[in-house]
Amino acid sequence: MKAILCQRFCAPHELVLADVPDPVAAPGEVVVKVAAVGLNFFDTLIIAGRYQTKPPFPFSPGGELAGVVESVGARVTAFKTGDRVMGYTNFNAARERTAVPADQLVGIPSGLDFDRAAALTVTYGTAYHALEHRARMRPSEILAVLGASGGVGLAAVEIGRIMGARVIACASTDDKLAFARAHGAHETVNYGKDDLRETLRSLGGQHGIDVVFDPVGGPYSEPALRSLAWDGRHLVVGFAAGDIPKLPLNLVLLKGCAVIGVFWGAWVRAAVADYKAAIARLAQWGADGRLSCHIQQVYPLAQTPQAIAAIADRKVMGKLLVHP
Numbered sequence: 220m221k222a223i224l225c226q227r228f229c230a231p232h233e234l235v236l237a238d239v240p241d242p243v244a245a246p247g248e249v250v251v252k253v254a255a256v257g258l259n260f261f262d263t264l265i266i267a268g269r270y271q272t273k274p275p276f277p278f279s280p281g282g283e284l285a286g287v288v289e290s291v292g293a294r295v296t297a298f299k300t301g302d303r304v305m306g307y308t309n310f311n312a313a314r315e316r317t318a319v320p321a322d323q324l325v326g327i328p329s330g331l332d333f334d335r336a337a338a339l340t341v342t343y344g345t346a347y348h349a350l351e352h353r354a355r356m357r358p359s360e361i362l363a364v365l366g367a368s369g370g371v372g373l374a375a376v377e378i379g380r381i382m383g384a385r386v387i388a389c390a391s392t393d394d395k396l397a398f399a400r401a402h403g404a405h406e407t408v409n410y411g412k413d414d415l416r417e418t419l420r421s422l423g424g425q426h427g428i429d430v431v432f433d434p435v436g437g438p439y440s441e442p443a444l445r446s447l448a449w450d451g452r453h454l455v456v457g458f459a460a461g462d463i464p465k466l467p468l469n470l471v472l473l474k475g476c477a478v479i480g481v482f483w484g485a486w487v488r489a490a491v492a493d494y495k496a497a498i499a500r501l502a503q504w505g506a507d508g509r510l511s512c513h514i515q516q517v518y519p520l521a522q523t524p525q526a527i528a529a530i531a532d533r534k535v536m537g538k539l540l541v542h543p
Contacts, residue, residue: 220238220240220241220314220315221236221237221238221239221314221315221520221543222236222237222238222239222279222314222315223235223237223279223280223281223314223520223521223523224237224239224277224278224279225265225266225276225277225278225280227276228266228267229267230266230267230528231263231266231524231525231527231528231531232524233524234266234280234527236520236521237277239277239314241316242317242318243290243318244291244292244295245292245318246292246293246294246295247292247293247294247295247320247321247322248291248292248295248318248321249288249289249290249292249295249298249304249318249319249324250288250289250290250316250317250318251284251287251288251289251304251316251317251318251319252286252287252289252315252316253284253285253286253316253317253543254285254286254287254333254337254543255285255286255333255336255337255338255540255541255542256281256283256284256313256337256540256541256542256543257281257283257284257312257337257338257339257340257341257539257540258281258523258526258527258530258538258539258540258541259283259341259370259371259530260369260371260434260457260459260530261457262282262527263527263530265280265282266280266527271482271484272309272310272484274309274310278310278311279310279311279312279313279317280310280312280313280523280527281308281310281311281314281523281541282307282308282312282341283305283306283307283308283337283340283341284305284306284308284312284317284319284337285303285327285333285334285336285337286303286304286333287301287303288300288301288302288304289316291321292321297321298324298326302326303326303327303333303336304325304326304327305324305325305326305327305333305336305339305340305502306319306323306324306325306340307323307340307341307344307487307494307498308323309484313520313523313541313543314520314543315543322491322495323487325495325498325499325502326499327502328502328503328506330506330507331502331505331506334512334514334517334540335505335512335514336502336505336512338370338512338513338514338537338538338540339501339502339505339512340498340501341370341371341483342370342371342373342374342538343374343377343378343501343505343510343512344483344494344497344498344501345371345374345456345481345483346371346374346375346377346378346379346432347374347497347500347501348481348486348497349375349432349454349481350362350375350378350379350382350430350432350454351382351497352486352493353452353454353481354430354452354454354479356382356384356429356430356452358382358383359383359384359385360384360385361384361385361387361422361423361426361427361429361430362375362379362384362385362386362387362428362429362432363387363389363419363423363428363430363431363432363443363446364379364386364388364399364404364432365389365390365410365433365434365435365439365443366389366390366433366434366435367388367389367390367395367396367399367407368388368390368395368396368398368399368536369434369533369535369536369537370535370537370538371434371456371457372388372390372399372432372434373398373399373402373511373513373537375432376388376399376402376403376404377402377403377509377510377511378510379403379432380403380405381504381509384429385405385406386403386404386405386406387404387405387406387407387408387428388400388404388408389407389409389410389415389419390407390408390409390410390411391409391410391411392409392411393409395536396408398536398537402511402513406422408422410439414442415439415442415443415446416442416443416445416446419443420445420446423446423448426448427446427447427448427449427451428443428446428448428451429447429448429450429451429452430451430452430453430454431443431444431446431447431451431452431453431454432454432456433453433454433455433456433457434456434457434459435457435458435459435460436455436457436458436460436462436463436464437458437459437460437462437464438460438462438464440453440455440464440466441464441466441467441470444466444471444476444478445470447474448474448476449474449475449476450476451474451476451477452476452479453476453477453478454481455478455479455480455481456481459533466478511537512538513536513537514537514538514539514540515535515537515538515539516529516539516540517539517540517542518539518540518541518542519541520541520542520543522541523541526539526541
């Protein structure tokens with residue numbers, strides 16, 4: 220079968236298309252014939268050796284998929300051959316078939332196609348976990364989303380709206396902000412030209428911002444933290460800007476606020492039942508049309524390197540998919 224391989228830590232253009240043996244389902248695993256692969260920012264990091272997970276070589280990028288079960292290993296009772304499934308793989312999805320622990324998959328509801336299912340798990344799962352389990356966000360709270368046009372940022376905008384928040388989308392261009400507003404943001408901040416702290420303080424009023432969803436880091440985290448209300452929560456989701464910021468802890472003390480880490484992959488492994496319940500709920504929201512699962516472009520398997528490069532260059536609004 221065909222697979223995109225990372226044979227050493229490398230740049231996207233150094234990934235190779237190769238033939239590899241078909242996988243065999245170990246106990247607790249299923250083999251999925253992959254219909255669609257969702258790509259994410261962490262794919263740019265995992266192939267470069269800059270991510271928390273460092274798989275043994277050679278491995279394939281791609282951390283989420285949708286497809287059809289072809290075979291099941293021992294002790295698997297939740298799925299059978301022919302079932303439509305979606306879920307999280309961490310890596311090894313960018314290939315024609317892959318073996319996945321059954322605990323990391325859920326069934327795809329009717330009304331949800333493979334492409335939208337593959338675009339849903341990681342970004343919407345991360346946003347839901349962050350807002351529901353980590354921030355415990357309440358209706359009518361004010362939510363500021365940094366990087367609001369990217370995959371996980373857009374998911375936070377849409378889920379925040381569903382949860383009843385007043386959503387402020389923050390991004391670097393007017394085009395990105397128009398895109399976020401079209402997907403449910405109530406207000407917008409262009410931090411490419413406006414002062415993020417002052418604009419958020421103006422929009423938050425005397426009360427301030429209740430929750431900051433921050434997948435960007437770099438120079439934007441501290442200004443966003445300074446905009447928080449008393450008892451506010453700053454969600455640390457990632458560092459797409461490249462630099463990991465150092466936050467002054469006196470701000471946390473003076474505001475009585477919390478800086479909260481959101482590590483999706485670790486949560487999936489530590490809370491399997493909660494993860495599966497969350498993805499099942501999100502999949503149904505997708506089937507019901509409540510989530511856009513916006514797909515900017517679909518690439519053939521051989522063009523996976525170009526797709527990952529586009530994510531690294533911050534050229535993507537929503538999601539990119541690969542079709543093996």
